[in-house]
Amino acid sequence: MSRAALTDAVAAVQDYVRYLQRLGVTDLPVTLAPPVRASTPAPPVLPSASAASIQVSSTPTEPTVRLAQLAAAVRDCRNCRLHARRTQVVFGTGDPTATLVFVGEAPGHDEDVQGEPFVGQAGQLLTRIIAAIGLTREQVYMLNVVKCRPPQNRNPQPDEVAACRPILQEQLACLQPRVICALGALAAQTLLQTEEKISRLRGRFHMLGAIQVMPTYHPAFLLRNPQYKRAVWEDMQRIQAVLGLR
Ligand code: SF4
Numbered sequence: 321m322s323r324a325a326l327t328d329a330v331a332a333v334q335d336y337v338r339y340l341q342r343l344g345v346t347d348l349p350v351t352l353a354p355p356v357r358a359s360t361p362a363p364p365v366l367p368s369a370s371a372a373s374i375q376v377s378s379t380p381t382e383p384t385v386r387l388a389q390l391a392a393a394v395r396d397c398r399n400c401r402l403h404a405r406r407t408q409v410v411f412g413t414g415d416p417t418a419t420l421v422f423v424g425e426a427p428g429h430d431e432d433v434q435g436e437p438f439v440g441q442a443g444q445l446l447t448r449i450i451a452a453i454g455l456t457r458e459q460v461y462m463l464n465v466v467k468c469r470p471p472q473n474r475n476p477q478p479d480e481v482a483a484c485r486p487i488l489q490e491q492l493a494c495l496q497p498r499v500i501c502a503l504g505a506l507a508a509q510t511l512l513q514t515e516e517k518i519s520r521l522r523g524r525f526h527m528l529g530a531i532q533v534m535p536t537y538h539p540a541f542l543l544r545n546p547q548y549k550r551a552v553w554e555d556m557q558r559i560q561a562v563l564g565l566r
Contacts, residue, residue: 387494390487397409400468400479400484402469403468410464411463412437412461413463414459415459420461421497421499422460422500423463423488424438424462424503425466425538426470426475426476426506428469428473431443449539449553449556453559453566454565461497466484468484498531498562499532501533501535501536501559503536505518508533509521518536522551532562536555
């Protein structure tokens with residue numbers, strides 16, 4: 321490798337580490353891994369259930385490749401009790417280079433069966449909300465805080481959220497969106513590390529490192545409480561403006 325290429329590689333790693341630090345990752349492995357060959361990608365190492373942060377490869381691999389590696393690595397994850405009754409891990413879907421990422425709470429029944437987030441009735445409403453700001457599902461990325469369906473669609477418990485958090489952090493580190501739309505209280509509170517109510521968080525952007533986070537109501541909540549659709553539309557218009565979509 322030439323000196324210039326080496327300098328670029330080191331700079332890329334440094335940028336990536338700084339980005340992870342801004343996301344709240346405080347514990348990174350210091351061992352430099354050998355370069356990854358495209359034909360034999362090495363998956364990121366998953367942390368144990370009790371780990372407070374995620375381990376990441378220090379090799380400057382393409383974010384899209386890293387995301388695919390991560391998806392493969394967590395396919396059989398058993399870091400929390402939710403693995404026992406899931407059909408499959410619902411990792412996320414969409415464009416890995418999207419500027420806008422939607423973060424929900426946890427998979428429901430339809431998502432668990434189909435392996436894709438936001439495919440039920442609430443998902444259809446979210447699709448219409450996305451269309452209203454001039455985008456399609458394929459142009460954004462969607463994921464949940466917790467990747468496995470909680471039994472009877474109960475709320476994920478704090479230890480389950482903590483167990484899955486390193487996966488979420490690594491996903492966001494790969495995606496590096498400009499804007500995250502946090503759908504519902506759990507997503508907003510997990511991302512922003514606050515216990516503030518969603519009604520107080522929504523309506524304005526919050527910074528997560530370099531990412532602008534707009535909390536708003538979850539589409540499942542909107543199905544039960546349609547009077548809040550106007551508030552969500554106002555939040556979506558703020559996202560639309562920041563991304564220059566109008
Ligand atoms: Fe692993 Fe997350 Fe599923 Fe728990 S919810 S088993 S941490 S992928």
